Amino acid sequence: MFRKNCYKCHRPSFSSSESGQWICPVCGEDLTSQRLFNAITMEKVGMRIGSFPVPKESSKKN
Numbered sequence: 001m002f003r004k005n006c007y008k009c010h011r012p013s014f015s016s017s018e019s020g021q022w023i024c025p026v027c028g029e030d031l032t033s034q035r036l037f038n039a040i041t042m043e044k045v046g047m048r049i050g051s052f053p054v055p056k057e058s059s060k061k062n
């Protein structure tokens with residue numbers, strides 16, 4: 001899960017994919033070139049695909 005912050009309406013938007021076009025669901029602004037964050041850890045994500053760490057907490061569920 002990835003997250004971007006809209007510079008226009010200042011709302012976060014979420015996507016399961018970091019590739020392709022990213023349009024703000026609130027105001028319709030194109031956020032494709034905006035900074036990308038990991039929605040879980042809130043760390044900045046580079047443009048590398050498939051290499052973000054999985055949080056330890058969510059690996060086990062009882």
Ligand SMILES: [Zn+2]
Pocket residue numbers: 006007008009010011024025026027028029
């Ligand atoms: Zn927006």
